[in-house]
Amino acid sequence: MMSPAPVPGDEAARLAELTDLQALQAPLEPALTGVAQLAASICRTPIALVNLIGEHLQHLKGQIGLGMAVMDRDIAFCPYVICGRELMQVPDAQADPRFHTDPLVAGEPGIRFYAGVPIISSRGHALGTVGVMDRHPRRLSPPQQGALSALGTCVSALIEQHHYSRQAEQVTQRLQQMDDLKQLFLRNVNHELRTPLTSIRSYLHLIHDEDGLDAATQQRFLEVIERNSDRLLEKLDELLLLASLSAQTVAFAPQPADLVTVAESAVSEAQTKAWHKHHSLTLYAPDPALAWIDTTRMHHALVHLLDNAIKFTPDGGRITVTVSTDPVPSVAIHDTGIGIPDDQAEHVFDDFYRTPEAETQAIGGIGVGLSIVKKIIDLHGGTISLTYTPGEGTCVYVRLLAPLARPASDSAQ
Template sequence: MTNAPGAADETERVRELDELNALESLLEPDFQAIAISAAHVCRAPIALVNLIAEKRQYVKGRAGIDLTGVNPPVPFCDRAISEREFLEVHDARADPRFRDHPIVTGPPRVRFYAGMPMITRQGNALGTVCVMGPEPDRLDEAQRQALNTLAAHAVTLIELHGRAHQAEEVVRRLHALERLKNQFLSSLNHELRTPLTSIRSYLELVQEGGLDEDTEHRFLRIIERNSDRMLHLINALLLMASLKAQTTTFTPDSVDLSDLARQAVERVASAAELKGLALNLHARDRVRVRADAEQLRNALLQVLDNAIKFTGSGGAVDVVVVAGPPPEVEIHDTGIGVESEDLRRVFEEFYRTQHAKEQAVGGTGIGLAIVEKIMEMHGGTARMEKETHDGVCVHLTLHPSSVLPAPGDPGPSGGS
C-alpha cells in the first residue's frame, strides 16, 4: 500500500527526532498557526503538521478534523517521507496505492491529499505539512510554493525548539555539576581539616611532654592513622586526575584474581575488625586474568573501603570471586543500602547519596568514580545493585576475553 522509509533511514529519523525533543510536546501554537495557514492557502478542510516515527504519527499542529487517533497513521505522509518530495494525490479512490486504506474507505473519507516533507539540515525527513479533503482536487503552483515555504518554516521551528531544549539541558547539567563541585569542595575541606586538626592537637600534647610512655605511643598511633587518612585522600585525588587526563600507567599482565582479592581483604581487615564487621572471602584457588594488578587492587580497595564505611557494627562484608566468563569480583555488604534512583549515579564524580549526607558518613564522592574508570580501562564494567536484605552488592566485571588458561586449576574452593 505504501513504501515506508528504510530501516537505516528510520533509525536516523527517530534519532534526530529524539535529539530535537520534537515528540515531547504536541499541538504547539506555532505549529497550529502553520496548519491553519496551510488550510487557508490551499482552501482545504483538513491540514496537519505531522511527524512520523516508528509507525506512529505525532500531530504538532492541525486545522479541521482531528486525525490524531487514526490507526494506522495517514498513509500519504509515509509515502511523502519515503520519497522525500512533494506528494499530491488527486483522487485516492482511484489510486491503487491508497484506495483500500481505512482513511479513504471510512471516515473522514479522504480523496485529495497534498503534502510537503519537512527535511532537516541533517537530511532527515521528519514529517510533512499536508492538506486533505473529501473531494478530488489539485493545487496550483502558488499553493504548492506556499506549502513548501510553510514546511521549511516548520522545520526551522522544530530545530530551534530542539536547540533551545538542548541548551536548557546543558545549563541544567552545568548547574548540577556546580552543585556537586561545591559539595565536593565542602567535603574535601572537612576530610582534610578534621585529620589535620587532630594531628596538630596530638602533636602539641606530645611536644609539651609529661606523658607516660603508653599514652605517648597511643597518641602517635592516632597521628599516624590520621596521616594515613590524609595520604589516602590525596592519592585518590591524584589518581582521579590522572584517570581523567588518561595519563595513568596501564600495564596489564597475568594476574590471579583470587590472590588479588585476598590481598585487598587483608589490607582492610584491621578497619573491618575495628568496626566489629565480619569480613569473608570466597574464592577459587586460581582465576587467571589479564589485568593491571595495581589498578585493579585500587578498585577493590575503594569498594571495600566504601562497604566498611557504610556497614554498621555487627554487619558483614563478603567478597566473592567468580571465575566466569566473564570473571568478576562481587562485594556484598549489609550496610545502609542505596535507593534505586541512586544506583547508577553513585559512579558519578562527587556524587553522594542522601543516606550518606544524613548519616554524616565521611567521603568526597570520588571513590566509585575511580572504580568505574579503572574498570573501563580494563574493558570491563562496575555496577551496583540492591541486595534482597539491607545493603548493596558491587560487581566489578572484567571483559570475557581477559580470562587466561590456568593449567592444573583444581576448581572452586571456599575461604574466609
C-alpha cells in the same frame, strides 16, 4: 492492490536525523496541532496534519479531522511528498492510479483531494509533511500553496528549536550538577584535609609548648600525628590517582593472574576495619579464578569496595565476597548495609558524588572511592554494577575478562 510507497534516496541519513532530533519521541503535539489547525483554516479543508515519517510508521504529531496517531508507512500521500521534496497536489485521488486503492481513498474517510509540502530540515532531509485533505476534488489557490509551504518551514524550525532547547536545558542541568559537585567536593576536601591538619598542628603545639612531657605521652602524641599524616597522604594519593585515571596516564600492566589471590589479599586488609564494627567478613572462592588483571590496581579497587561496604553497614552486619568464574571471572560483594535507592544508584560512580545518607550520617570520605573503582574496572575492559534490595542490603558486581589470549600489542613485545 496498493503498491509500496517510494523511499527517498537519503533514507538512512533522514532516519538518522529524526533520531538525532528525537522528533518522534518529543512532546511536540500541542504546537504542531496548532500548525494543523492553521493549515486547515487557510486551505479551508476539514482535515489537516503534520506528519513525521519514520522507518515503518507515519507519526501524526499534529492533526485535525483524521483521528489517528500513527499509520502504516505505505498508506496515503505523504511518502510521495518526502520523495518529491516539493509541494504535491492530488486534485482527485480516486482518479489517480497511485492512490485510488488506498484505504483512506477507497474507504473512510473517503479522501478525494490532498495537498502537502515537505518538512525540510537544516541538513536538507525531508522529515515529514504538512498536508491538507478534503472529501471533494479541488485545488489550492497560489496564496494557499504559498502559506502551506511557509508552514512546512515553520514546522522544521519548531522541531529543531525544541531539540536545541532540550539540549540547552540538559547542558544547564549538567553544569548545575557539576557546580553542586564542585561545592560538595570543596566542602568535603576542606573537612577531610583540615581535620587531620588541625590535629597535627595541635599536637605539635603541645609537644613544643609543654615542658616536662613524659616519654610515654610524647610517644602517644607522635602516634596521633603519624596517624593523621597517613590519613592526609591517603586522601592526597586518592585525588592524584583519580586525576591520573581521568587523564588516562596511570600505570597499567595487566597479565593473567588469580583473582582469588587478589580477593584474599583485599579481604585480609579489610579484616581489621570490619572487626572494629563487629562485622562478619567472609570470602567464598574457587581456586583458582584466572583473569586478565593488573593485580595492584584490582587489589586497590576491591579494597575500596570493601571499605565502602564496611562504612555503610551498621555495626554487627555481614559482608560476603564471592569470586566466580561462571560465565566470566567476577567478584560479588554483598553487604547488609543501608543501601542505595534506585534514583541515586546511577550517580554513585560519578566523581565526588556522596549520597545524602553519607552526608546526614557524617560518614567520612570525599566521594572519589567508587569513581576510582569504576575507572579501574573500565581499564580492565570489565563492568561494575550495583543492586539494592530493601531489607537485605547492597550487592556490587564486578565482571572481568578471562585471560584467553594475550593482546597482540603485548605479545609482540
